Amino acid sequence: MDVFDTDQASKAAPASEDRYRLLVEAVTDYAIYMLDPQGRVMSWNRGAQRFKGYSDTEIIGQHFSRFYTDEDRASGLPARALRIAASEGRFEQEGWRVRKDGTLMWAHVVINPIRSDDGTLIGYAKIMRDLTERRAAQEALRQTEDRYRLLVEAVTDYAIYMLDPQGRVTSWNRGAQRFKGYSDTEIIGQHFSRFYTDEDRASGLPARALRIAASEGRFEQEGWRVRKDGTLMWAHVVIDPIRGDHGELVGFAKITRDITERRNAQLELEETRARFIQAQKMEAIGQLTGGVAHDFNNLLAVVLGNLSLARKRLPPDRKLKQLIENSIQAAERGATLTKRMLAFARRQELTTGPLDVPELVRGMADLLQRSIGPNIQVGTRFPLQLPLASADPNQLELALLNLAVNARDAMPQGGTITIAAQEERVGTSEIAGLAPGRYVQLSVTDTGEGMDERTLAQAVEPFFTTKGVGKGTGLGLSMVHGFAEQSGGRLLLRSTKGQGTTAELWLPVAEASGTRGGEPDPDVARSAAALRPMTVLVVDDDPLVLMNTSAMLEDLGHEVMEASSGEQALRILRRSGTIDLVITDQMMPGMTGLQLLEAIRSEHPRLPVILASGFSELPDSALTGLVRLSKPFEQAELMRALVMSLEPEGQVLPFRSKQG
Template structure:
């Protein structure tokens, strides 16, 4: 053998050893008819055949039944001959019957004379990659279905320039655009004109690019032009090298949640205001009660002193002045009780137009020539259930406030119209029929802060010493006590509207008849038991009664009063304070009525408590009272 032959044989052997050492690829030869003529270790490893088992077999046995039926093995060889190479991927079958995905390269082996000697075939097992790709594909499909299925959020992608590249159902539902209408358009179309002018779209992308994320709440525009409050998140999407690929954008319509939050805050504010007003009302009522006790003492003593000094002009003027000052205190306590809703109302059917017309003259003289009064009443207004005196006072009070708001003159429009309150229309009003009596002025109006405090007790804008700050509080308390509502509407520079919502009198409802003044009648000298835990009031009341010629027995508590009955004290009449510790005046009256069923009893009170049973029918002596009031109520009780 020549050296060249030996060298060639050694090269061929080394080549065969090299091929056989490759285990990651199946490398084998097939003849022109497709019969396997060689087999390496890689082919044995992932196809499962030993060399002795497979040599001489047709390579088509590695193909699936379907591929063989379709003629794919022969087509691969034909392609390799025709094009000089065949390359493709597909499923193949191992010896044990399992399938694997492979990448196949078939190269034709051509002799120098052009004859086809066979084919070199290289197969690589890509099953793991294929499975990973399939898994990724399924994951992508699931993610795409998930994103498309989301209807509560708009989820879509933007190009680096901000153009919409895809669109889910949530985006279509929230923003109104179909994919065909919006893909390719710039996302700034969703912004309000104001935000576009301010450069908000570009700012959002700039922040997302620099910081990786942009998030905020702002108004957006739907296709139909309506606006909604959106919670927006923009995330920058980058490739492995850091290249900006675009942006992922998620938008939620939070309009309803925002409105619900505003409603909750408004409800909380209303609750806080109601609690504040209730607390101040309780405080005002308590102060008024104690103040009425003091005024009872002062006025009673002044009245007795006035009778005893005779005709001393200078002293009489002093006493008269002191009495007028005390009466101002009475007016103040009445307003405090009205605010606290503890005044006694004498409700009756009231015709609003008739009531306003009845006080028009008083209104004109009170407001002055610079104020023009207009009245506008709807026809056939139903009567309302109200205390006519208190309602007149409320109208006068509101009209006076209107006058003070128009120092240079102006117009006050007094109007009334029927209103129907439906369920949940006004949280403070029971559903039903009302008459809205309003006074609208053309004055200075109030800013938001002033309007919020206007109904608070003791708040006034009239300056020190020029107002008590209880006018609107009194109106508020009075209207609410009737089951209505007092509404103030105002804007700085645009006047004020004060609305009194008064319940229409129901069918078959009759107002409680107000007591007519009792004509004083002569009563015999009585033995009167006076019960009051306030020693000053007790003394003052006793002096007034003694001045009338009655015999007075004092008791500083309900327990002491009952003890006097047990002791056999002769008593013709009992006058008891309502608010006493341990046992109230009403409870004492009930206990005494069991002992002395026919004994006349008078209840003295600093404010009008709500009573039930027989106590509600007993004569009342409102504090502060005069000697004439005592005479009248005693005459009423002794009838």
């Protein structure tokens, strides 16, 4: 190298050192300074001055331990840091450091040894960065995370937990433990599919739920979930994906709520609403049925009355008489159907009295056997002593016949029907719809096909039938149901598919006084011959019924006056000279039969009145001492009502108008 090159190199070295010094001194985001082997400050850059607060003239020559807290100095940390740096080539740490003004900062410190070419330690390079703000942010984040963790862990009304991407449980809060029954030590690390039913697992629902959550951002469902003890709960489940800073899937957040009670309450509400709607429907059908039955009763009254009169006037023609008898039987079958309709509507006229149930069953044994056929055996089972039931014997016979026919239809291949009775005592709220007291439980049990739950629930609905087209009206059980409730009792059905059916008819025990049902009332046993010819006022808005009733009365030898309304009847009473008895329909527009009765009682209190109606929904106070004639009626029943309307002495006191 020539002289020129040597001189240039000697000048370049100091220039390079100046550049490094200027570079270090210009840095303000890092404190970069040099210590001698004993730890005294030898250089000081702007970053050090900015962080520590000392100028170079204040700090150069001072020991670097003054930047440490009293606790760190007492523990010998400054000397240990230099020793580690010298021996291991590096010392790195984060910790509290003290500024000139005594405040603290959180610093990241790196100390490296500085050695000469021959390896001699000539000092240390110390680089420090103030991380106070970052640490404060991290601490705030940590505190926030802790608060969220405490919040989640404290929640008991929701199961909130995390899953890893494969579906294994990674966290577990108190709500999860409360709902599922697992502690965190039992469940963390386990797959969440164990909460699903066998059917859901078999269908792949757990994996599908995670897949939907990951692809669509959310999965939500209600369904059955399994607790640790194996019991089921109805749960509302939401699964959300958890993603990292770069969108990668790191797990799932799962929130579950036990809504079993809410679901049960909702189902109960819906069931109550359905029952209410059904009750409204039944009431509407009952109103319709009652109205139809009323009109049908009027038509049947005309048909039966006219046929009865025609039968009395027939010439000696056997074939013609047979035609009339067939017509009467057909009309009577129509009357039976009407009674079923009124029984369903709870409007049929009942003649309730003490009734010996075993005696009634024995009395209709032949009828029952003929009705169900020879391939079905009928057996009875009654106790030696059974109290009398309070019921209408005719309606009870009809109810028993319906139950027996239903049992027969349930056994197309034959079987056994058992009719039994026993006394039962009912306490408060033991059986819905039954008041506490004593009852006669009359049951009809078959060995037939039985009913499933759905059929059993609909069995007493009107027009519901499982029989083929044309093989049933669907009114049989509804009639029995209506009759039982109107009698103060209840119809209960018990059935299992394939194991037969038992129909229980609960009837109140009769009071001790009174005659047995079916026995004639002594007052009714009077001979019709005792009746002298009377003047009878007949009131009915139906002209056919009016004409028919008048014809039957005239055939019995009585004089008849007719009125088509209550108002017209009162006008006739006020202007007529003599009227011995009034027969009035109940259901009339403008003025009902009871309203007419009240008007008659106020003006003519001793005038006998017969109320003709097929309805039983009449106030008891108005029926005291009142003779009633159930529609449809024949001449014999009309004669019986006339006899019952007589005074105890057997005399009919004529009514004289005030003008007469």
